[in-house]
Structure formats: structure tokens, C-alpha cells
Amino acid sequence: MKIGIISDTHGDYKSWEKAWNFLNKTEVIFHAGDVLYHGPRNSIPEGYNPQKLSNALNTCPIPLLIAQGNCDAFVDQMMLxxxxxxxxxxxxxxxxxxxxxxxxxxxxxxIHNLIRKYKLDFFVTGHTHIPLLKKIDSCVLINPGSTSLSKREDEINSVGLIEERTVQIIDLETGKDILFLEF
Known part of the structure; x- marks a missing residue:
């Protein structure tokens, strides 16, 4: 099992290219939302090109499952x-x-109620742009951070990977683990 976790791309094609280096051998990619639009409270990312990003996502050879974020609108769905x-x-x-x-x-x-009700092994969120890995009972809570608009003090952009019995949050620039958890 190898699963990619991504969130808050905010239309940044260049960050998708970096993320793709870590996601291109996964079975499925989960995207926790805020796909194309940068949002009114965010600065425009350096690699902002929602049309190019939508083309890359549309031609992605790996199944991609996307949850709607607060910056995703009907017009975004028209592009995807x-x-x-x-x-x-x-x-x-x-x-x-x-x-x-x-x-x-x-x-x-x-979140706790959903974990119990659905007997979840993994609950994935985004939104905060801050990576998080945490166990809640037998479930792993994952926030991969943002690929393009990090809110970390060190401004590291990141993605997540689930493999066999581990979860990693990876720095897109260095490829090093920011967070690591065995489950």
C-alpha cells in the first residue's frame, strides 16, 4: 500500500510538479481541498497557474480523490x-x-465521532497549511500541510505518504521527513 496525501495546492502548478516527485508511484492520491484558487486571504503563490494545474490533475495517471475545500467553487469543477x-x-x-x-x-x-462511527483507520484534513500527524485511538489523523502556502514559521511546503505501516510528511524541497509516525 502506498497512498499520496496532498492539500491546499491553491492553483500552484510549480508546487504540484515538486509534489509529483513523491506521489508518482502511489496507488491513489487523496487531496484534502483548496485545489485551484489561491483564496482572498492568501497571497498569490509564485507558481500560480490554475489552468496548467487543472490540466496536470486531469491527466494524472493515478486515481485522485478530492474533498471540497473552502476555496473550491463551482467554476473549479468546470476546469476539472x-x-x-x-x-x-x-x-x-x-x-x-x-x-x-x-x-x-x-x-x-x-472528527472523534466520525472516527468511531466509521471505524476509521485514517482521517485526512487540510486547511491549516500546517502538517500534523496524530493518533486518535486506532486512527491516524493526517494533515499534510500545504504544497504552496505553508503557514509554518520555516515556510516548508509538504505532502504526505502512507506506506505499509508508516506515515510521513515530507518537505517538498529537501525530501526529508518533517513528521513520521508508525502505526
């Missing part, structure tokens, strides 16, 4: 051949249960 699902994506891969939700309108209590 891949459905932006709202507000949740639920999937079972290799017997593991995944739920993806952008994270802008869900409480910690709601």
Missing part, C-alpha cells in the same frame, strides 16, 4: 474532469478506512 466531492470523501483501500474532509468547518469532537 475529476469530481470534487463534498464535504467528505470516504474510501476503503486494502481494508483500511479513510475519510478526507478539508477541515475548515469541522470540530475536533466531530
Amino acid at each position: 474532469d475529476i469530481p470534487i466531492q463534498t464535504p467528505y470523501v470516504f474510501s476503503i483501500i486494502h481494508g483500511k478506512r479513510f475519510m478526507i474532509q478539508h477541515g475548515h468547518n469541522i470540530s475536533d469532537e466531530d
Whole structure:
């Protein structure tokens, strides 16, 4: 099992190219939203080119499952051949249960309730642009951070990878682990 986790690309094609170096051998890619638009509160990313990013996503040879973020709108769906699902994506891969939700309108209590109700192995969020790996009971909570608009003090952009029994959050520039968890 090798699964890619990405969020908050915000129309930045250059960051997608960097992320692709880590995602191109995965079985599936989960995107936790905010795909094409940079959002009114964010600066425009250096590699901002939503049309080029939408073309790359449309031709991605790996299945891509996208949860709607707060910056995703109907016009974004017009650019993508891949459905932006709202507000949740639920999937079972290799017997593991995944739920993806952008994270802008869900409480910690709601997350805990969903984990229990759906017996989740992984819950993926985005929105904060800050990477997070945390165990909640037998579930791994993952926020891969942002590929393009990091809110970390060191401004590291990142993606996540799930392989066999580990989860990594990886710095797009260096390829080094920012966070690592065995489950």
C-alpha cells in the first residue's frame, strides 16, 4: 500500500510538479481541498497557474480523490474532469478506512465521532497549511500541510505518504521527513 496525501495546492502548478516527485508511484492520491484558487486571504503563490494545474490533475495517471475545500467553487469543477466531492470523501483501500474532509468547518469532537462511527483507520484534513500527524485511538489523523502556502514559521511546503505501516510528511524541497509516525 502506498497512498499520496496532498492539500491546499491553491492553483500552484510549480508546487504540484515538486509534489509529483513523491506521489508518482502511489496507488491513489487523496487531496484534502483548496485545489485551484489561491483564496482572498492568501497571497498569490509564485507558481500560480490554475489552468496548467487543472490540466496536470486531469491527466494524472493515478486515481485522485478530492474533498471540497473552502476555496473550491463551482467554476473549479468546470476546469476539472475529476469530481470534487463534498464535504467528505470516504474510501476503503486494502481494508483500511479513510475519510478526507478539508477541515475548515469541522470540530475536533466531530472528527472523534466520525472516527468511531466509521471505524476509521485514517482521517485526512487540510486547511491549516500546517502538517500534523496524530493518533486518535486506532486512527491516524493526517494533515499534510500545504504544497504552496505553508503557514509554518520555516515556510516548508509538504505532502504526505502512507506506506505499509508508516506515515510521513515530507518537505517538498529537501525530501526529508518533517513528521513520521508508525502505526
